[in-house]
Amino acid sequence: DGGITQSPKYLFRKEGQNVTLSCEQNLNHDAMYWYRQDPGQGLRLIYYSQIVNDFQKGDIAEGYSVSREKKESFPLTVTSAQKNPTAFYLCASSIPFTGTGELFFGEGSRLTVL
């Protein structure tokens, strides 16, 4: 079945550590996105990539980094520079500029900083 796989589902980190969240898709979508969700809040865009080897900052990119070396993969690193990293992270993909532009989401990764 085609879809988006995020791992790990739950992650705990000590302050000062970098962590990497994995996102893999087999939908053959060109565009991929990372969103952050805080309790009771909407989704805010961290980074997005419309094509391999290219990515752009979203609204809240500070303290995060990404790479897009393969079409299928878009890992997100939460660095120690991110002041408040505890949140729910959602990865998504789409085929921009065609169809409706609907986003397809993974099941999310919940990061807790101890």
Add this chain to the structure above:
Amino acid sequence: AQKITQTQPGMFVQEKEAVTLDCTYDTSDPSYGLFWYKQPSSGEMIFLIYQGSYDQQNATEGRYSLNFQKARKSANLVISASQLGDSAMYFCAMLGGTSYGKLTFGQGTILTVHP
């Protein structure tokens, strides 16, 4: 800049009744799309319905319909015959013609369906 506003933090509905979740938007793009997503407590985002700005008719998908009033910039979601499984967070989102694939989300509305 685009903005989505959902003014109802929480809504309650009796099972089998209809409920309307409000969404207003603001954009300068002449062409745009509006989406509704459902987020159960498990966290995944489930796409429900889409409305294009040039669509003449309101979108419908099973028990979901979108009450699109372009002049008022509103895109309310109507759920008919509510079920207990409809209890979830609901997000309205917009994709503008110049957004390059990036959706803007509202704050969400938590819907609780009572038996």
